Amino acid sequence: MRLYFLLVISTVTPLLVTPLSILEVLDKTSSVLKLLESAWEFVNNDLGIVEISDRKRERMIFSKIDNINMQLVDMNAKINGQDDGINMLLRKKTYIPEELEVQLELNDLRIKHLFIENYYQRMEKYVIDLEDYKNSTLIDFIDGVVSNYPNSAISLVEAVNRQVTESKFLRMLLTQFNLTNSDYPCKERRSAQQAFYNFFGEILLINTKSHVLIEVAYIIKHLYGQGNFTKRISDDNKQFRANMNNIITTTRPYMMQASLELWRCDPKEHIPDETYIEFTNFLHGYILNKANLDGRGQCHEECNIFSYIRNTEVNVKCNDDNRWCNSQLPCPKIVNCQFIDSAMTVCESRMPNTKRRYEYVELIEKNRTLGKKKSCRAGDEFSLATYRDWVVFKCSYCFCLCDEGAKYFSDRYINLRTVMATTSDNRVVTGVRFVKHNRILHLQVQEGRLVENGEIDRSTVRWVPVENYKIVDKHIFNGQDYHTLSWEQRGFELHDVMVEEGFVVTGVKFKSIDSRIYLEVLKTPFNFTSGKLETESYFKENPRSQANHTFSKELKLIHPDVPTTNGTNTNRSTNRYVQFINTDYYKDAGQTTVPFFDAQPVESAEPVPLSGIGIYHKGRSGSGGFIAPRIFTYNFATHLQPFKEKR
Secondary structure (H helix, E strand, O other), X not given: OHHHHHHHHHHHHHHHHOOOOHHHHHHHHHHHHHHHHHHHHHHHOOOOOOOOOHHHHHHHHHHHHHHHHHHHHHHHHHOOOOOOHHHHHHHHHHHOOOOHHHHHHHHHHHHHXXXXXXXXXXXXXXXXXXXXXXXXXXXXXHHHHHOOOOOOHHHHHHHHHHHHOOHHHHHHHHHHHOOOOOOHHHHHOOOHHHHHHHHXXXXXXXXXXXXXXXXXXXXXXXXXXXXXXXXXXXXXXXHHHHHHHHHHHHHHHHHHHOOOEEOOOOOOOOOEOOOEEOOEOXXXXXXXXXHHHOOOOOOOOOHHHOOEEEHHHOOOOOOOOOOHHHHOOOOOEEEEEEEOOOEEEEEEOOOOOOOOOEEEEEEOOOOEEEOOOOOOOOOOEEEEEOEXXXXXXXXXXXXXXEEOOHHHOOEOEEEOOOEEOOHHHOEEEEEEXXXXXXXXXEEEEEEEEEOHXXXXXXXXXXXXXXXXXXXXXXXXXXOOOEEEOOOOOOEEEEOEEEOOOOEEEEEEEEEEEOOXXXXXXXXXXXXXXXXXXXXXXXXXXXXXXXXXXXXXXXXXOOOOEOOOOOOOOOEEEOOEEEEOEEOOHHHHOOOOEEOEEEOOOEEOOOOOOEEEEEEEEEEOOOEOOEEEEEEEEOOHHHHOOOOOOOO
């Protein structure tokens, strides 16, 4: 028997890499019931085995039970990938916020689960090592399984079923999983619905194992002459089916309400081009004298008059008495000038290599510093002060913004080409992430082959390489292949695009409309049962990208600092638009363009097809924050149907 067990294990183990869904639990449970029926018929039919010894007959019976056990071992291992089911329940408790009642309920479920597992493991041991135990040991064990005591297998599974189908418990569980500040989805990489789905998949498996345990107990009692339990077995089968269907029909409405959203938490450490991406050398704080801003070289006007100046309008002659004007790289477009102080010390940075024009600016009269003061390299420090022009006019230095332009190695480009999964190989999108390639920002997709019942073949999951083109290549055009940010066109829409039931996401695309970038999603109809994609795909636009897009509300970044400074980004904003701006003058001397992009991959722990993709902003007060993608897992709850046995 031990050799038989090892042989079965060796054939099952390679399958453990694929997680098991509720639908597969129901399908495999039906197969297990057929095996149980076969075992019971073998016990109940004395014809043809009258000459077989009792011990050999027992081995034949337990061999069939052993086969059933191995099916359940496989199901148990695959229900959450390689996670242990008990740990799965514990994690539900860990990530649910401090709701004492829910925690107590889950802890109670865990205890009942442990008792049932203990019964089941003892039964497995008896079946495998049959020769090592007396008949009386088996009889005592099965009496404990089917007795009316509170801790019998029958009583425990009934208590579990009552607990998980109570409306109060389901309502509390849904509320906690759907809390917007819950860390569960981003830490476990499962949406709230996936959590529900896995949780109740575990509950269904507990029912199946308990049912097998109870029926095996009756088989042993019958085998050892304890009575004929045919009627009891029939009643138990009916009750089992009723319990399974009650769990499905009761939990399905709550599962339908559970959020499909999945996003990423902040990383432990911010790493450039790995956990975040930034647009570089786009908007910089820029200091220039009024005499150099004025086309006539005069100081008649105030700083705030110079709100928009192109390079051709700027006086190229440096009129001040120091080397400041000539030392700076020229700026092609100057906006939003203002007077900030009459005397200052500027520590110049060596742009474009440093991605900054200035390290810091010390305001002498105000006794304040723009940016973070540190040691300044020799030759990089300049003292600037207001001077008189024709005795009457003050030639002050203005603090402006410079729209640098592509000349200074500015990475400010967004891919506009369609990015899609290989639908010809029946692949769909399973995840997304921001990457920068050839100075162009791309939303890269992860793909996997869709198979039966909406499952993904894990061996096919991969990140689709982004297109390898450059903005300087022939036949590559701004507005067609990529979008270039500018002071006039720097808006980014934060919204979700969901596909209809019967479709899955197969691609993404950014679209430029007027001054903003919008997300579009490619959707493809499919057959859920077979997993086959249809040949035609369609773009799903967000209504905000239509004629009414100008009425969107802006998410204003107030005094933003560099997003990677200390602090947790807990505020998540969507259904607005955000504009790329400079960092706060006092915090960073306006030398960084924010927000950044979160470059962490957004994918589910168990790859699933998607029902939508979104773009949102995550940040905190006083920070530039991050533009980040999120995914919406496929809604499997729509396919949950009453349990049916195979015929």
